[in-house]
Amino acid sequence: MKTAREIAEVRRIVSEARAAGRTVGFVPTMGGLHEGHLSLIDAARAECSFTVASIFLNPTQFAPSEDLSTYPRSIEADLDACRTRGVDLVFIPEVETMHRGDALTTVTVSRLTETLCGRSRPTHFAGVCTVVTKLLNIVAPDKAFFGQKDYQQLAIIAQMVCDLDIPVEVKSCPIVREPDGLAMSTRNQRLSPEARLQATVLHRALTLAREQIRQSRPPASEVIASARAVIQNEAPAGELDYLQIVDPKTLRDVETTDDGVLIAVAVKFPGARLIDNMLVDSTAPRQ
């Protein structure tokens, strides 16, 4: 496994792989790798013959009040995991390499960024879109792999790639969960033992909401009310940021649950704000 800190080095190594006839799969990460990230690497290796991961804790997607300083860092363990999992090249740039002091350019996506996480993190997705554009321009992969845990991020990046004609295929990969249902997240390790126990409520609330919808397709407001109650009752350490039922394509709030919907939730625990989501397919049979 190769590692590179400089942009020119990444370009050279990827060009050589491409010249040797290999297809390039890319998994961008912020480090703190867990099985969720590693499943993306597996997906990249299954579809491409040269796998690039990046480990870059991007400061521009954190607001000053957010958890950049306490975000878990584990670069040695991350590199070991990449090596074990068969990554060919890891790009580990310095902040100054990705964000030169005189940069003035921003990539923004409207509408999709103005709901869900965008409401409490209004500058977050511009940071994400700009850095992902840069990473895609540096690595120039055939396919890039993103997890559905960050469903909104995935939708925004797919939109951006399409809108800007970035020549890459965006691949969407399923959420990986702990045995008790908690969606894997680097931030989970920031939870106290008490909050960690309560954090399973996100998945429980989503599952309950999904079952309700599957059974009787009630108005979204009813489903939201009962899922909110579950979270408020079972996670006293958590503060609900949002629980929304939206159109999976537009991310607009829906009133009815007859068609396919996305149920998305964010809860702030001391030490970590957690998000999770679940798709409910319109074609699934009522139970």
Add this chain to the structure above:
Amino acid sequence: MKTAREIAEVRRIVSEARAAGRTVGFVPTMGGLHEGHLSLIDAARAECSFTVASIFLNPTQFAPSEDLSTYPRSIEADLDACRTRGVDLVFIPEVETMHRGDALTTVTVSRLTETLCGRSRPTHFAGVCTVVTKLLNIVAPDKAFFGQKDYQQLAIIAQMVCDLDIPVEVKSCPIVREPDGLAMSTRNQRLSPEARLQATVLHRALTLAREQIRQSRPPASEVIASARAVIQNEAPAGELDYLQIVDPKTLRDVETTDDGVLIAVAVKFPGARLIDNMLVDSTAPRQ
């Protein structure tokens, strides 16, 4: 010479050229080709072995009040000129191909876009940056050629390409002028005979300002005052939009003219708003 209307077709033709070992030069245009554009094609042919031009009158860089509907179109003459000048591929997309109705993504550059033309055209450069990003992603050239007549546009695109790590070299090409000094522009043909005569005042004012600076390095405000007077006296049909002396890198207004400066001017004539500019090198000897 090949022509392509579809993105996939451009990608296929450029890939084939690249696979055949050719380097790709790109000249984006809005059509209405004149010797200024053709000099960019010549520059591309001199440096690259496969030359792509695009002809796309991009609506998103025009405000509703601006001259999109009267902007000169001459597609058959443009294609003839490209053929004669040795272009290998012309990309002539439909508006719907470049701007799908559901697009939500914008590329913006701050600061550099907030002065000069950006003051009277506040949405212009976001339209330019977004469409140029798309064109560069579609054509994927080694080098892209832009004229210095649109100095601010060139500075903004160079900044954007650097900031987003777009893998292309931006080449800056000199202004081409009519025998009487008027900078070539597609919009010149929109001028009445009277305005066409008066329009030479832009170049005259810039040249006078440059001579003043070379001779005595006066404060910028003095140079601006006398250049403004020239325009107001000699072009009664014109309305001065701006005349600024700025730092050629930051485009910020300067107070002194000791270092290298850019003198930039815009004048609105009935039918056409004209721009022009001149660099004054700090190292040029005083005369």
